[in-house]
Amino acid sequence: MKILNICLWLLFIGFSFNSFAQTGINTKNPWGTLHVDPAKNTPATGTVTTQQTDDFIVDDNTGNVGIGTVSPITKLHINNGTPNPSITITDGTQGVDKILTSDANGVATWVMPPLITSAVLGTFPSISLPVTPTGATDPPIFSTLRIALKPGKWIVNVGLVFDTLGSVTFLQNAYLSTSLTGAVTQTNFSHSGPGGSNTSYVGVITGSVTYTPNTASDRKSYITGSSIIQVTGSPISVINLRLQNQPAGYYRFDPYAPENYFYAIPIN
Numbered sequence: 001m002k003i004l005n006i007c008l009w010l011l012f013i014g015f016s017f018n019s020f021a022q023t024g025i026n027t028k029n030p031w032g033t034l035h036v037d038p039a040k041n042t043p044a045t046g047t048v049t050t051q052q053t054d055d056f057i058v059d060d061n062t063g064n065v066g067i068g069t070v071s072p073i074t075k076l077h078i079n080n081g082t083p084n085p086s087i088t089i090t091d092g093t094q095g096v097d098k099i100l101t102s103d104a105n106g107v108a109t110w111v112m113p114p115l116i117t118s119a120v121l122g123t124f125p126s127i128s129l130p131v132t133p134t135g136a137t138d139p140p141i142f143s144t145l146r147i148a149l150k151p152g153k154w155i156v157n158v159g160l161v162f163d164t165l166g167s168v169t170f171l172q173n174a175y176l177s178t179s180l181t182g183a184v185t186q187t188n189f190s191h192s193g194p195g196g197s198n199t200s201y202v203g204v205i206t207g208s209v210t211y212t213p214n215t216a217s218d219r220k221s222y223i224t225g226s227s228i229i230q231v232t233g234s235p236i237s238v239i240n241l242r243l244q245n246q247p248a249g250y251y252r253f254d255p256y257a258p259e260n261y262f263y264a265i266p267i268n
Contacts, residue, residue, distance in 0.1 A: 022060065032057040032070070042070075112150065120154075122147035122241070122262030124255055131253045132165075133246040140173075140242035142180050144255045145262050148238050149231045153192070154264040157226045158201045158241065161259040163252040164220040167207040172251070173200040173244040174223055180240055188233030200244075201225040205251055221251075222259070228267070 024030030027037040035042070035057045042055065057066045066072030068079040068086070080086035089100065091109065098110040122145050129144050147156070158174060176191075176199075177184040191199035203223035231237050241262060243253060 030057075032059050032066075034058040035070070111152070117150070117152065117266040119266070120147060120149055120264045122264075124260070124262070126256075128254055128256040131243065131255070133243075133248055133250050135245060136247045138245040139182050140175055140177070140184055140244055143174070143241045143243050143253060145241040145260075146238055147241075147262060147264055148236050149189075149264055150236060151231050151234050153228065153230050153267050155226050155228055155267055156239075156264045157261065158224065159259065159261040160201075160203075160223045160243075160253065161257050162203075162205050162221045162223070163254070164205060164208040165249050165251055168250060169207045170205050170246065170250065171202060172205045172221070172223060172246070173202050175200050175242045175244070176227065176229065177240050177242045178237075180242075184242060188237040189229045189231045189239060192228040192230055199227055201227070 022030040022032065023034050024042075025034075025036045027035055027042040035055065037055050055066070055068065055070055057070050057072065058064075059066065059072055062072075064072035064075055064077060066077045066079075068081060069077055078086050089108075089110075093110040095110060095112070097112065099113050100108050101111045102108040125144055131141055131143055133141065143160070156176060160174060162172065175184045176186070176189070178187045178189070179185040186197055191197065193199050201223050202225070203221060205221040208220050229239075231239075
């Protein structure tokens with residue numbers, strides 16, 4: 001008798017597990033391992049023939065999750081039955097016109113696509129503020145030009161005009177830097193070109209025997225160029241334009257000169 005009772009008890013458990021293989025909430029006719037019917041409009045018997053736009057279901061066979069559908073065809077299938085938006089993701093990075101983009105590991109975040117992001121103009125002084133070198137071994141000097149960029153990839157374009165103060169011809173570099181003084185640093189951005197952290201803008205400064213300040217004809221030399229950088233600082237990174245130092249009296253740079261330009265264009 002005892003053995004018979006045990007067998008009957010095990011048989012009862014088996015029937016119970018089979019009976020409750022599907023769980024329905026607000027429905028007696030569940031169509032998945034878990035079926036939630038907030039509107040209580042799933043037919044009590046038979047096949048569901050219409051989209052249940054208010055239901056939540058976990059499919060028996062695939063494990064797919066359906067919201068607004070009882071027949072999910074992907075791991076997450078959402079159908080609200082109308083043209084209105086059916087999903088909201090808020091993680092602090094969301095914003096107007098942003099798109100959801102993933103990294104190499106599939107972790108997604110909201111970013112502003114380059115086609116929507118506008119070009120950014122560097123800041124220039126409103127008056128003449130000439131900059132002159134202090135010594136060939138001194139750190140690069142601040143040109144007074146800077147630019148503020150959001151995270152992303154940018155083409156930074158530079159055009160600078162130099163007044164030659166002597167007869168010496170020499171190479172002149174300009175650098176993008178996080179720091180204003182001391183060594184050039186790149187703590188919130190990186191150059192994408194082959195030069196890496198050594199990337200600079202360079203030009204030849206041609207010597208001039210005579211020099212008259214503020215006379216356009218005496219502005220002999222230019223530095224122009226473009227560099228692709230990846231900005232990582234958030235929400236805004238301020239990047240300064242610094243000039244290679246030279247022996248005193250070699251050149252004068254006036255950021256207020258009309259020929260100068262400093263701007264960035266977003267790219268993919």
